[in-house]
Amino acid sequence: MIELKQQFPQLSESCLVDLKEAVNYIQTKTNELLVREGEYANKAFFILEGSARAYYLKEGKDITDWFALENDFISAIVSFFSAEPSPHFIETLEPSKLLVISKDAIEELAIKHADFEVLYRQIITNTMLQQQRRLNAILFQRAENRYHQMLDNYPGITQRVPLTHIASYLGITLETLSRIRGKLLKS
């Protein structure tokens, strides 16, 4: 409870009480699957500690679609929001502590508590805006700039996450990323 209050100070007491009822707390090791491809992934995860990624397999290749670090939400958004089987897997990238909440519970909370509804809408909106930025980066920036931008947004990510995942997230190959990093060292 105290924890939730710190994480979501904008929520009212009564909302926090109901939220506490609705969430489950779990702990994981590295590389534990939270969502599998094909599932109806009606759960969202909030990362208290550790990290996770959403990814999918495209012609056998593992493509990271989303990273989440501390205080981020992560879900298999396609399945979560459109109630289709998930194209995404979600896995932890480090030993992690997570809160889990079902979509039904979220919708209930949103109906009952206006402040929760605002938060929910904000999270969706922020996700959309972040995708907007990512789209922009991929359309109009060189691989090198995208990598630097990523370092700005997630400092230290290269120490926490294998480079393959970072490369596929940036839409480049592992080799290209390696060359970019190599060039950086010299200058």
Place this chain on the structure above:
Amino acid sequence: MIELKQQFPQLSESCLVDLKEAVNYIQTKTNELLVREGEYANKAFFILEGSARAYYLKEGKDITDWFALENDFISAIVSFFSAEPSPHFIETLEPSKLLVISKDAIEELAIKHADFEVLYRQIITNTMLQQQRRLNAILFQRAENRYHQMLDNYPGITQRVPLTHIASYLGITLETLSRIRGKLLKS
């Protein structure tokens, strides 16, 4: 009123009454600016007839970021949702009939009417999912496939919108698009 009811059959009568109060009806010619760069673009537009695009100027180049046809919403999403000055312009692409509604009015309606709130959240969610698809297309599909996908999603768009805009939306140059179209004719 009758019009609104047809456009939004999921909304309750009382909500439709308030919505009617909140919207303005406007008619435009081709290439009329609805939003200018730098504005605080706190308006959303619903297209009854015609079409519009959101675009921005990137190093002098005109980049289309979003198309809207009949029954689509369009807004300068960055400014609309984050209350920053808009990087986007919005202009009509054909003579159009539009509904205009302010963000404040939307927020009020969302507080007062749960059904409107659901609709609002759905629109944001759909925008996010569409961006997800677009990102995917740009990351993993050839220019040629992206063009065909666009034709599937917006049949007849090439007759309604200059190719430059379609090219920049797809993240390719006008010349490349022209070659793709040329190749298509031969096969």
Place this chain on the structure above:
DNA sequence: GCTGTCATTTGATATAAATCAAATTGTGTT
């Protein structure tokens, strides 16, 4: 401390698409 496996780097070549430049087609206006 060695060994095997996975992660990363480095190298050579191929390719989709960009860029630069010019030609052609289309369109609206007096």
Place this chain on the structure above:
DNA sequence: AACACAATTTGATTTATATCAAATGACAGC
């Protein structure tokens, strides 16, 4: 119809990044 101007096509060359292939580095388990 003739003109100007915008939209589109076509051509030659360049470039960023992918792909294929091999070498090196790092680290977990014996």
